[in-house]
Amino acid sequence: MTWQTKADEFLKKYLSDFAEIEKKRNTHEWNAENSGKTEDFNAFAAADLEFKQLHCDKNRYDELQKLLEHKDELDALTIRSLTVADLEFKENQLPKNLLEKLTTMETEIKQIFNAFRGTLDKKEYTNNELLDMLKIETHSPKRKKIWETLKQVGDAVAPKLIALANVRNEAAEKLGFENFRDMRIRLQEHNPDELATIFTQLETSTNRPFKQMKAKMDAELAQRFNIGVEEIKPWHYDNPFFQAAPPSDKIDLDEFYKDKKKEDIIRIAQTFFNDIGLPTEMIVARSDIYDREGKNQHAFCTDIDRNGDTRVLLNLKPTAEWMDTTLHELGHGVYCVGYDFNLPFNLRDAAHTFTTEAIAMLFGALAKTPAWMVTYAGADPGRAAEVETAILEQRRREQLIFARWTAVMFHFENAFYENPGQDLNALWWDMVERLQLLKRPEGRDSADWAAKPHFTIAPVYYHNYMLGELLAAQLRASLVKLAGHHGPAHTLNYRDHPEFGKFLKEKIFKPGMTYPWPGFVEHATGKPLTADYFAKELK
Secondary structure (H helix, E strand, O other): OOHHHHHHHHHHHHHHHHHHHHHHHHHHHHHHHHHOOHHHHHHHHHHHHHHHHHOOOHHHHHHHHHHHOOHHHOOHHHHHHHHHHHHHHHHOOOOHHHHHHHHHHHHHHHHHHHHOOEEEOOEEEOHHHHHHHHHHOOOHHHHHHHHHHHHHHHHHHHHHHHHHHHHHHHHHHHOOOOOHHHHHHHHOOOOHHHHHHHHHHHHHHHHHHHHHHHHHHHHHHHHHHOOOHHHOOHHHOOOOOOOOOOOOOOOOHHHHOOOOOHHHHHHHHHHHHHHOOOOOHHHHHOOEOOOOOOOOOOOEEEEOOOOOOEEEEOOOOOOHHHHHHHHHHHHHHHHHHOOOOOOOHHHOOOOOHHHHHHHHHHHHHHHHOHHHHHHHOOOOHHHHHHOHHHHHHHHHHHHHHHHHHHHHHHHHHHHHHHOOOOOHHHHHHHHHHHHHOOOOOOOOOOOHHHHOOHHHHOOOOHHHHHHHHHHHHHHHHHHHHHHOOOOOHHHOOOOOOHHHHHHHHHHHHOOOOOOOHHHHHHHHHOOOOOOHHHHHHOO
């Protein structure tokens, strides 16, 4: 029997088991995130454990290692499928009791986030309700109370997150990694040193423009709240983590959506995707898109079976932010349904997690682009032209703010997993002060960092959002070139450009994980991943 035949037989059995168990896990997770019920989370935890146990099978892992020793006798697609399998197996070569412990701890924290409602003046509120309140409140002491309420979940989950970090580190060390963060970075096919270099370059290149932008923005906020610039505090920025720009004093993008119904948001998104040759009807039909009691308050996309059953969870409101989020999540969705389903099952996935983020960001940003809002949201052309400069300035602010926020997450998680026992509350504010230039609230010693659910649901992931921004800028340049458009990317009209969908399907979606991401990006765009296009957009 040849090594190719042995590899084919191994993959046939492994991928069949993988497909069955993953579908079960994803279905239970979807049910849990929609209901918030303990029994659904328990069912998900059991299925998640079963998935991990599939990849902790030492006999299969040993067989996989033997096959990879004979790469020179295997075809390229087989090698890639085995390599991707190896990444899954490595993380799960752990004792069953440790896998069970990790799954139980993660699920418990997820459930707390889903069920938690902050208490303000003896009344409970959802995150969306609190964010809406923060958006319109002008009295600084009241804003502070709302902001503190948004952070309450941090103290509720922080001890559990620290305990989870210690167990995650224990697991990573058993597998030969320095810690959990080191393991996650390497198993995402990143080089830790190269990643650190990218973030150092981003920090250096954005230091001056961010400082200048924030000084101007703070002056506007001081005027809005009738306080001195020196009195600006974290609660004066509408986002509790300052990961997005506060409202412009010149334009409120919600003016272009406030006359819509929440049902209009999904309709507009579907019209847009149809125009570029990426229909979303089947995705939407399977999705859950409106706010309900017990349901996850955020948004995500899930690929249930890597064979077309893709869904999004949303909590729609007629706002610019939810228009952005809808395009973002459906961007993930069209990527998922665009894989070549003839590929080996484990290669029916994005080339890298940041490449699907790039597509989502590419589409999400359009919701706040004048040309797109005129074409799809029915914005008045005269009004859009009148405030175009203000809109583009706000977009630049968002890009700068996001770059600095991702740097906080990148550096904090690095330090967090190096030493989970340190003073994390102080560490968080040290980094926030240095990178985001926010003032630490006097006397505050709460686990504000832990209020960010990504430490649980997507640990050591935020760097991929930033890489996604870099690739999104590179893809925008590709679409401009494809359309023969003369002018900056934000002036490109997407209507009746089915060639955009064809380009994305052929170059981005269809290949799946056939290539490691560096070669994939160069194959798709003609250049290696670069920050040049992102930097150009900030000028």
